[in-house]
Amino acid sequence: MTTSARTPTPGADPGAVGTWLAGVLDDERWARCELSPLGAGRSNLTYRVLSPAGSVVLRRPPVGSVAETAHDMAREQRVIAALAGTDVPVPAVLAGHDGGTGGPTGSPAFVMELVDGVVPVDALPEGWATTPAERSRLGYALVDVLAALHAVDPEAVGLGDFGRPEGFTERQIRRWRRQWDAARTDSNSDSDSDSDSNSGSASASDSNSGSASGDGSGAAGAVDAATEAEVTRLADRLAQQLPTTQRHTIVHGDYRIDNCVFDAEDPGTIRAVLDWEMSTLGDPLTDLGLLLVYWRQAGDDAVWRDAQRLPSPTGLPGFPTRAELVAAYADRTGLDVAELPWYVAFGTFKLAVVLAGILFRVRAGAVPAEMAEGLDGAVGPLVALGHHVLDGGSF
Template structure:
C-alpha cells in the first residue's frame, strides 16, 4: 500500500476529485494518492488509492487540445455500465461514476473499480505471472472473450444506437485518413498508398456487432490462472464489422520466434500461448464466422495503427500526455515506425496471407 498524499500528477485536481469520489463512496478514507498508469497512449489513466488501501481507476482525456469525439468519457462509461453488473458475459470493471463536464477536474472523467490481476505487456511479464498452462488458458480465453463481445445483443443492453452498423470499414478508412491528414508527417507516403489500396478492396461485412476497437492481451486484466478478469480501453468501441477486431488482435499476436519490432506488446510470444491460427480456429468455432479473408483485416489493422500512432506522436510532442509520457512514447513512435507499419500493411494486403 502506498502512503496517500494530496499531491497529484498533471491531469488531477486532488481536492475536487476527493470530494467528488467521497460522495459516491461513503467508505472512502482520504487523503488519496494518484499514480499515473504508463503504457496507454491515448486517454490518461490513474490508479487512485485511499488511506485504507482501497483502489479505483480514474480515466480522463489527454491534457490540452484533443480531437473532437476521440476522447469521449461519457461514451466509455456508458459502454462499461451497459456490459457490466452481470448484464453480459463480457468481463469489465464495475463503474463508480461519471463527471461529464469540466467543473470538477478541468475535463470529463470517470472512475471504475480496481480489478485485481496482471496486465501482461510483454513476454517477461507473461512468464513471470503465469505458468505454461496459465498462458495457454489466457490465449484461449482471449478468443472466447472476443467471441462473447461479438455475441452481445446490443439492443437488449441499450447500445443499439452506439454507432451506425453498416459500412464500418468505409467509415473507419475515412475517419483515420482524416486524422492522418490532421497529424501527417512528411516522408511516409505508404500511408496514403495503402489507404487507396484498402479503399479499392473492402470486403463484404459479416454482420454487425460491438467492435471493441483495440482488443489485445495487454488491454485485458489476467488472473493468476490465466482467466480474463476484465477488458479495458473501450475508447474506440462502436458498432460494425466484428472481423476488424480479429484483425487487430492478430497484428498484436506475436508468436514464438518472432520479433515485436513494430509493436511493443509481445506477451503472446511466451511459451504456452496458442498461435494465431489456433486463436482464429477457436474464435471461428465459437462464432461461426468465415475467417478466410482475415489477412485483409490484418492489413487494415496495421494501416489504422499507423494513423493512430501518428496522432499519439503528435500529442506527445505537444505535451498532452503529461506525466504519462515517461515511457519514451515520442521516440517509440517515430516516422520510421509509422512507415514500417504501413509497409507491413501493404505486404500483408499484397500477399493475402497472415495466418499460417
C-alpha cells in the same frame, strides 16, 4: 493491475478528486486520497485512487485541448455499464462527471471498480503463466472473451444506438485517412462527420487528431516522404477492396492482451477488459484483425518482425499462433474468415496512423518525448506489413 515505468502524466488533483468522491460515494474517507498513474499514458489517463475508504480507478482524457472532449469518456462509461452482467468481464462503473464545475479533474471523467489481477503490459510477471499450458489457456481466453463480446445483442443491453454499423468499414477508412491527413498537416481538427459514434466526434484518443503545434513543424522528420506515400497507397487499396460485412456487433476497437486484467492465480481467466474509448457498433472482424497485428509468434518472418515495435509476451512457448487464434475464433463465432487479410491490413493502417500521430505531436513538443519511446521508424514497417498481407503474404 501492473503499472508502467513511464513518467507520471498530470491531469488529476488528489484534493479535487477526493472531495468529489466523498460526495458521490457518500463517504468522507475518500477525501483523504492518493493518486498514482496506471498504464503507459498514450491513451486516456488512468489513475489508481487509494484512500481509507478503499481503492478505485479514475479515467479522464489526455491533458491538452485536442483531447478535451466528453465523447470518449461518456461512451466508455456507457459501454462498460451496459456490459455488466453479460459474459464480457468489465469493471463496475461507480460514478461519472461530464466535465462541468464541481468535477474531479476539470474534464469529463468517471470512476470504476479496481479489479485486481495481472495486466501483461510488456512481459509476463515473474512466476506467473510460467508453463506452456498456462500460456495456451491465456491466449485462448482472449479469443473466448472476444467471441463473447461479439455475441452480445446491442439492443438487449441498451446499446442499439451506440453507433452506425451500416457502411462501417468504408466509413472507418475515411475516418482514419482523415486522422492521417490531420496529423500530417497539423490541422488539429477533432471532428469527424463520418464517425461511427452518434456523438460526431472521432473517439480515437490515442491519435489525438493531429500534432497540436499549428505551425507546420509537428510533422517534420517524423515520417519520411516515401512512407507517407505508402500510407496513402495502403488507404487506397483498402478502400478499393472493402470486404462484405457478415455481422454487426459491439466492437472494442483496441482489443489486445495488455488491455485485459487476468486472474493472478489462473492465467486462463480474464477478470476485466479495459480501455473501451474506441468502442462502437460495427464489423467484429476489425477487432480480430488488429489483435493479430499486435500478436507476436516464434518464427515470424522479417516483415512481421519489423512491424511489431510494441513489446508483447505472445512469442513465448505455449501461446497460440495467429493461425490458431483465427481458427478458434471462427469456431466460436461461426464467422467466415476468408477475407481476414483485409482486416489485418486495416489493423496495420489504423495502428500506423495512431503511432504517426504520437510521433508528430512529440516532434511538435505537444506531448512528452517518452510517449514516442521505441516508435521511431515504426510507421513504415507497419504499412509494409499491410501491403504484404493484401498481396497474399502469410499472417
